[in-house]
Amino acid sequence: xxxxxxxxxxxxxxxxxxxxxxxxxxxxxxxxxxxxxxxxxxxxxxxxxxxxxxxxxxxxxxxxxxxxxxxxxxxxxxxxxxxxxxxxxxxxxxxxxxxxxxxxxxxxxxxxxxxxxxxxxxxxxxxxxxxxxxxxxxxxxxxxxxxxxxxxxxxxxxxxxxxxxxxxxxxxxxxxxxxxxxxxxxxxxxxxxxxxxxxxxxxxxxxxxxxxxxxxxxxxxxxxxxxxxxxxxxxxxxxxxxxxxxxxxxxxxxxxxxxxxxxxxxxxxxxxxxxxxxxxxxxxxxxxxxxxxxxxxxxxxxxxxxxxxxxxxxxxxxxxx
Numbered sequence: 001x002x003x004x005x006x007x008x009x010x011x012x013x014x015x016x017x018x019x020x021x022x023x024x025x026x027x028x029x030x031x032x033x034x035x036x037x038x039x040x041x042x043x044x045x046x047x048x049x050x051x052x053x054x055x056x057x058x059x060x061x062x063x064x065x066x067x068x069x070x071x072x073x074x075x076x077x078x079x080x081x082x083x084x085x086x087x088x089x090x091x092x093x094x095x096x097x098x099x100x101x102x103x104x105x106x107x108x109x110x111x112x113x114x115x116x117x118x119x120x121x122x123x124x125x126x127x128x129x130x131x132x133x134x135x136x137x138x139x140x141x142x143x144x145x146x147x148x149x150x151x152x153x154x155x156x157x158x159x160x161x162x163x164x165x166x167x168x169x170x171x172x173x174x175x176x177x178x179x180x181x182x183x184x185x186x187x188x189x190x191x192x193x194x195x196x197x198x199x200x201x202x203x204x205x206x207x208x209x210x211x212x213x214x215x216x217x218x219x220x221x222x223x224x225x226x227x228x229x230x231x232x233x234x235x236x237x238x239x240x241x242x243x244x245x246x247x248x249x250x251x252x253x254x255x256x257x258x259x260x261x262x263x264x265x266x267x268x269x270x271x272x273x274x275x276x277x278x279x280x281x282x283x284x285x286x287x288x289x290x291x292x293x294x295x296x297x298x299x300x301x302x303x304x305x306x307x308x309x310x311x312x313x314x315x316x317x318x319x320x321x
Contacts, residue, residue, distance in 0.1 A: 032311020134248035136294035155189035226256030266297025
């Protein structure tokens with residue numbers, strides 16, 4: 001049988017890179033899959049020899065069409081939509097979970113949420129890495145160095161962070177600090193931090209796939225604070241953290257995303273209330289240890305998150321349906 005990822009047609013203004021779920025849950029895994037596996041944008045083209053993977057933006061009508069045509073399908077869930085409390089969305093997820101031959105998800109935490117809401121056990125397939133591998137890198141830092149941190153992510157998450165407190169905490173270790181933030185819908189989310197922007201300590205950019213790499217490569221560290229703590233955040237995949245390690249950078253983060261925990265020995269976890277002072281101070285003074293952590297983190301990624309490894313896990317669904 002062939003595995004076909006059903007992905008909705010991309011609008012002309014969008015690019016493949018602007019759809020993270022499409023990249024991590026279809027395009028990248030396909031690099032480790034078979035020649036006859038692939039994407040489809042029209043369900044009319046599927047056959048009974050296909051197993052169709054419906055993504056998170058699929059509809060009840062999509063599922064019903066496959067049922068009516070006796071085509072096996074998998075529902076892949078990479079976000080906790082039950083927490084939105086939107087009835088139409090919840091009804092769609094409940095229907096697709098009930099009717100699917102298999103439910104797949106991205107983390108064990110999200111699998112538990114699915115089980116609680118639907119009674120269905122989900123098969124966990126984590127996300128692969130997608131970015132080019134860079135050697136571990138950390139330039140020497142002196143008192144005169146402006147230490148640059150890279151942050152990237154959704155604009156709404158950017159707004160939850162108390163940037164003044166975070167910067168104050170970092171400056172308690174080293175005075176010259178810049179945080180370069182690559183965020184989606186940038187102009188809509190920077191109103192509350194204009195003073196920091198004017199001080200040139202917080203530098204925002206409109207996110208693009210390519211620009212994220214450029215900014216990360218120009219910075220000493222990546223910093224990914226977790227502050228909006230709820231079950232939806234707990235259930236997120238580690239793809240953002242993996243991005244930083246792939247580019248050869250030490251990542252500062254903290255508890256709040258369960259899938260980050262296996263990376264604890266390869267990153268530096270700060271405490272609550274933006275308390276990154278101790279790990280930041282240690283990183284400045286222990287360059288060799290930082291480089292070793294990054295290298296060990298990349299080795300861990302190679303054992304668990306390559307496109308080949310993840311692609312083989314997707315092929316396994318043929319046996320499970």
